[in-house]
Amino acid sequence: MAGVPLDVQLLNLCAALLLLLSFAMLSQRRIVNLVNLLALQGTVLFIATLLIASSADSRSTGTLSRCSTSPARCWSEC
Amino acid sequence: MRPIEIITQLLELIVALAAAPLFVGWVNQCRAWLQNRSAPSLWLPYRGIRKLFHKDAVIAEGASRLFRLAPYIVFAAMVVAAGIIPSMGTRLPLTQVADAIALVGLLATARVFMALAAMDIGTAFGTLGARREMMVGFLAEPALLMVIFVASLISATTALPAITEHLATQTLGLYPSLAFTAVAFLMVLLAENARIPVDNPATHLELTMIHEATLLEYSARHLALMEWAAALKLFNYACIGFALFIPWGVSTRGSAPAALLASIPLLAVKLAAAGALLALIETVSAKLRVFRAPEFLATAFLFAVLGLLVHLLLGA
Numbered sequence: 357m358a359g360v361p362l363d364v365q366l367l368n369l370c371a372a373l374l375l376l377l378s379f380a381m382l383s384q385r386r387i388v389n390l391v392n393l394l395a396l397q398g399t400v401l402f403i404a405t406l407l408i409a410s411s412a413d414s415r416s417t418g419t420l421s422r423c424s425t426s427p428a429r430c431w432s433e434c
Numbered sequence: 435m436r437p438i439e440i441i442t443q444l445l446e447l448i449v450a451l452a453a454a455p456l457f458v459g460w461v462n463q464c465r466a467w468l469q470n471r472s473a474p475s476l477w478l479p480y481r482g483i484r485k486l487f488h489k490d491a492v493i494a495e496g497a498s499r500l501f502r503l504a505p506y507i508v509f510a511a512m513v514v515a516a517g518i519i520p521s522m523g524t525r526l527p528l529t530q531v532a533d534a535i536a537l538v539g540l541l542a543t544a545r546v547f548m549a550l551a552a553m554d555i556g557t558a559f560g561t562l563g564a565r566r567e568m569m570v571g572f573l574a575e576p577a578l579l580m581v582i583f584v585a586s587l588i589s590a591t592t593a594l595p596a597i598t599e600h601l602a603t604q605t606l607g608l609y610p611s612l613a614f615t616a617v618a619f620l621m622v623l624l625a626e627n628a629r630i631p632v633d634n635p636a637t638h639l640e641l642t643m644i645h646e647a648t649l650l651e652y653s654a655r656h657l658a659l660m661e662w663a664a665a666l667k668l669f670n671y672a673c674i675g676f677a678l679f680i681p682w683g684v685s686t687r688g689s690a691p692a693a694l695l696a697s698i699p700l701l702a703v704k705l706a707a708a709g710a711l712l713a714l715i716e717t718v719s720a721k722l723r724v725f726r727a728p729e730f731l732a733t734a735f736l737f738a739v740l741g742l743l744v745h746l747l748l749g750a
Binding site: 360364365368369371372373375376379413 | 564605607608610611613614736740743744748750
């Protein structure tokens, strides 16, 4: 990891968390837990997209991500 | 072989032998504090071992030579394991002939002899404990190996001192693969050392005990060696954890000989923190049923595999 920028390290962390959440979803027996994990996965994806947007200096990607995943997350949490 | 290497090796062995019962005493003391009980003395494990060494051994009828030899083999395996793990310095001559896989093999040898000795007498409890010990062992061992493989892949070697040196000299950063394997290692540590949630070291209830059931027939010096070996095992596991995940402060090949002395208080601080964490985990978690132990260890293995996948896919 020597010389790797911080945003790339954070992106790697997000990717690792996504992998963990995917395996956690596989092991769920109750649908409510599955939905909660799906919401959490959406949040991690949202953060990852924001990170990419900030590192690429692209506002549209971040806004699009925020618009698409946040309502989905709120809906699934409800 | 240089004098500093011999000194490092001897110092590591002496510190491990001396500090292992103290570490167990510290964990017991922290547990008592967290549970609002009056804490036992820090020196109680030493007193227990000394008392047992002064007693006459009572050996069951029909006990074979294996039963008498097993405590010495188990204790020797733990001492050799302590010599391989770089807890204070990486200049260890023993590590030239034994790497991390050999270390796992040593721990497995101790377990096998303990299980054989428990079954040797032929009592129901001994056999029950041996079977449970092996069940936990065969599930924990792959997870431990996987944890070591992740660290080996990062450092491109299976020698523990080289892994420690490589990880200690890395620049600070986020390592998701190491974070996952640290969780897996913690779960393996709890299971292998018969701690809550897998086993309760403070109970002799026949429905739940695992490790204690294998020691029921031992007395006097044999029991003292087994107790000391159990303390050494916990100490060794803690030091493996430090070597893989908190490798800073260890005297490396390039450092001055004084760094070896400076690493002793740092090891004490690490052990104190690890003991407090262990006691906290044991206080806040409930004992699992024996049949849930495979699920617990499967989760540990999954975490270790995830660490491996993250390292292979992301290189992080």
